[in-house]
Amino acid sequence: MRNKSIKIRKRLESSSRVFLLLCGAISVFTVILITIFIVQQGLPTFKTVPIKEFLFSTDWSPSADIPHYGVASFVVASIEVTLLSMIFALPIALSSAIYLSEFAKGRFAKILRSGIELLAGIPSIIYGLFGIAVVVPFVRNFIGGNGYSLLSASIILAIMILPTIINFSEVSIKAVPDELKAASIAMGATTWQTIYRVTVPSALSGIVSSIILALGRAIGETTAVVLVGGNAPIFSTNPIDMGRTLTxxxxxxxxxxxxxxxxxxxxxxxxxxxxxLLLNLIVVAIMRKERLDG
Amino acid sequence: MDRKRSNQIALISIRIFSAVSIAILIVILGYLLFRGLRYSNRKEIKVIPIASINNEFNVYANKSAKLDYLDWFTLQSMAMGRVRTLRTISKVNEKFHLYIDPRVSDQFYSYLATDKLDKFIIKDSTAINYKEDKGGMIVLPITESAPSGYRSIKIYDNVVVVNKEVTQLLNNKKIGAVTLTQIEELKNNKIDNWNSLNGPSLKPDFIANASESELANNPGSISIVKAKEYSMMKNVETLDVVNIESGWNISLDYLLSNSEESGSFGGIFSIIVNTLIMIFLVILISTPIGLGAAVYLSQYAKKGRITTIIRSGIDLLAGVPSIIFGLFGMLVFVQLFGWSFSLISGSLTLSLMILPTIIRTSEESINSVDKNMISASRGLGATKIETIFKIVLPAAKNGIVTGIILAVGRALGETAALVFTIGSSTDIASKLTSSSRVLAQHIYLTIIEGQSIDHAFSAALVLIILELIINTTAKKLMNKGKKNGK
Incomplete structure (x- = not known):
């Protein structure tokens, strides 16, 4: 009797191990299946459209008599929007990260921290709505164009990626050993000199990883940008023009x-x-290098 | 000295830049609250928005008709039977009926300068139960008080009439709508020239109770006349008047009534219900898988190839954009499995999407469980899985729940992954395979379909409040977990 229950318990033990492994494997399967399905549906394009035309032509006219499928303008718009948003976000994000990790004391730090959490919790559709109602008219009245533009999309994206950069950079800035900073201060450096000569360079790989993660989020964002970006399939590098990104x-x-x-x-x-995938690989490479250096 | 100054400047700018992120948050939340609660639209109407007094009859409308005022011209088309529904007039999806008490029917039709249409007249006011009619409107003698459930309607019937030259198009400029203050100024001759209102270079000449010939013969003349008189004038033009309409954008009625015609009418009750069902399904599907994976990684996985593959799989999954999840869900659940655009297709897609969040937070909190407790349990003879269920999971409960709540927050706000998977029906989903619409996607569709942006803002306010509740709950649990840990 007792033997039997031990047997059952052992069997339960080994079968649960398999079940748990399967649970872990589902993420891997999903990534593989996503890749297979997207590629399987996407590859037939190149039977009719030369890959060169697809990548380098700016003519996207699928409903024309002779349809053209060139996505170059979307690639350019995606990159442009992502980089612009990074330029807008970086000063604010890095300052906030430095503030939170170096001076975070008192009420303001508390407010800042919960504010950033809230910012991260706002859904992208709401950023899009805010963009239509506030950013688009702002760009139209003060900068030019009709407001629905790559610039508006970048501004909205910049706000959306703030929490990503702040959270990850803060962690890596905090991880810089206090001895380094203390040594710098002891040598007579000011707080600011210590920050930009010692702290930030030591945390650089973490900061860069956070930036790349944010780039990934920005380039993949859809609903917020589609509402404010104008969505016109034309080629233009002027940010106040309407544009269309890949998403x-x-x-x-x-x-x-x-x-x-x-x-x-x-x-x-x-x-x-x-x-x-490329952006992810870069992050992995940086992390690995970090580990080797450490 | 110089170093000190640059240090000061740098530190101050760090503070200012950090304050910017708070400022952004306050602006966004404040604006959403403001637009979500109140609407305020600038409309250009043909009459002066000041109620005029009528000594013969009063017009009342059913409260459900949500009518506040009517201009003379609209009232006229209503009385002539040209208006059959309130959709275009008060944005309420009700059929319109007009009841007229026979004691005032002659006065009413003469006021509107139309012929009498017998079909509207109530011969015996008890015969037709107009009170039940949600789109009903009744004209009663001034001696009668408002019927229960009805409210008085303001009638605007003063028209700003001007000489035809005033409204001419000159150098691509044309006089636009005027405001009430501008009308006052015109009345008191405080405006010297029409060109200050984008009109021609003429001197405004206000004539009280002007006749048609007076207006037609004096360039620059302006007057205010009753709409009935204007309807008989031919050689004059009118000026539109700016009217700011405002009111509550969100109400109990809006929250508790079902959506009609893709959300153009009615409330969002059915959409909120669908959202809750979807969230329930997502939790049901993703929690066991995510928790299983977290337990595997923290308790079973040894350093090696399989673990590395699983970990990078989770990292990659976390980086996949939601639109790609949407495409995948469409290919697999909608098309391959044949579940069409449905609740289950959408929920499965979202479940896969939030897996990394659940796995990461759960693993972290499982890892922080005291190792001695685990060893003690094993030492007493419990198997690994028994230890996990009886010791590890209860101890890590707070962290796990926090992870699930955070993941739900992400699912709640997701749109791109749902556009091609969940469908768009505004009815409450009756089965797993029925098409349904959830809050975030409702906001998206409302904007894309070009409906009033006020609808989008009221739904957005509901969504953001749900998100805030979720965030604070997660944060409270996290803090509680930390305290218990100490």
Whole structure:
């Protein structure tokens, strides 16, 4: 009797181990399946559209008599929007991260910290709505154009990626050993000199990783940018013009696309996926280097 | 000295920049609250928005018709039977009916300068139960008081009429709508020239109770006449008047009534219910898997290839943009499994999307469980899985729940992953495979379909409040967990 219950317990033990492993493996399967499905749907594009035209042509006219599927303008717009948003976000984000990790005492730090948590919890659709109602008219009245523009999209994205940069950078700035800073202060450096000569350089790899993670979030963002970006499939590098990014292209055309048009959209998604993968690989490489150096 | 100054400047700018992020948050939340609670629209109407007094009859409308005022021209088309629904007039999806007490029918039709239409007249006011009619409007003699459930309607019937030259298009400029203050100024001859209002270079000449010929013969002349008189004038023009309409954007009624016609009418009750069902499903699906993975990684995984693969799989999954999850869900759940655009397709897609969040936070809190407790349990003869269920998970409960709540917060605000998976029906989902619409996506569709942005703002306020509740709950639990840990 007792033997039997031990047997059952052992069997339970080994089967639960398998079950738990499966749970862990689901994430891996999902990533693999996502890749397979997107590639399987996207690759047929290149039977009819030369890959060179797809990547380097700025002519996207799927409903024309002779349809063209070139996504170059979307790639440029995606990169432009992402970089611009980084330029806007970086000074605010880094200052906040330095403040939180170096001077965080008292009420203001507490408010700042919960504020950033709240900012991270606001859904992207609400950022988009705010963009339509506030950022678009602001750009139209004070900068130019009709307001629906890559610039508006960048401003909204900049706000959205603030929490990502702040949270990750704060962790790595905090991880800088106090001895380093103390030594710098003891040598007669001011607080600011210590920050930008000692603290920030020591935490640089963590800060760069946070920036790249934020870039990934920005390039993959869809609903917020589609509402404010103008969504016109034209090529323009002027940020006050309307533009369309990779994600905007997918969400706009997918509802009615068929045949080659449909697979061209999946090819667009492939491209986006490759961008994200590259960014992720960079982060992994930086982390590994960090570990080796440490 | 110089170093000190640059140090000061740098530290102050760090403070200022950090304050900017708080300022941004306050602006966003404040603006959402402001727009979500109140609406205020600038409209240009044909009459002066000041109620005029009528000594013969009063007009009342059912409260559900949500009518506040009517201009003479609209009232006229209503009385002539040209208006059959209130959709365009008060944004309420009700059929419109007009009841007229026979004692005042002659006065009413003569006021509107139309022929009598017998079908509207109540011969015996008890015969038709107009009180039940949600789109009902009744005209009663001034001696009668308001019927229960009805409220008095203001009638605007003063029109600003001007000489035709005033409204001419000159150099691509044309006089626009005027405000009440501008009308006052025109009345008191305080405006010297029409060109200050974008009009032609003429001197405004206000004539009280002007006749048609007076207006037609004096360039620059302006007057205020009753709409009935204006309807008989031919050689004059009118000026539109600016009217600011404002009111509550969100109400109990809005929260508790179902959505009609893709959200153009009615409230968001059905959408909130769908959102809650979806969140329930997402928790049901993703918690066991996420928790299982977290337990595996923290308790079973040894350093090696499989663990590395699983960890990088989770990292990659966390980086996949939601639109790509949406495409994947569409290909697999909607098309391959044939579940069409449905609650279950959307919930499964979101469950996969939030897995990394649940795994990471759960693993962290499982790892922080006291190792001695685990060893003690094992030492007493419990198997690993028994230890996990009886010791580890209860001890890590707070952290796990926090992780789930944070993940739910992310699912609640997601749109791009749902556009191609969950459908858009505004009815309450009756089964797993029925198309349904959730809050975040409702906001998106409202904007994309070009409906009034006020609808989007009221739904957004509800969504942001839900998110705030979720965030504070998670934070409280996290703090509680930390305290217990100490």
């Amino acid at each position: 905007m292209n997918i969400i706009t055309d997918m509802s009615y696309a068929e045949g080659v048009h449909m697979s061209a959209l999946f090819a667009t998604a492939m491209l986006l996926f490759i961008f994200i």
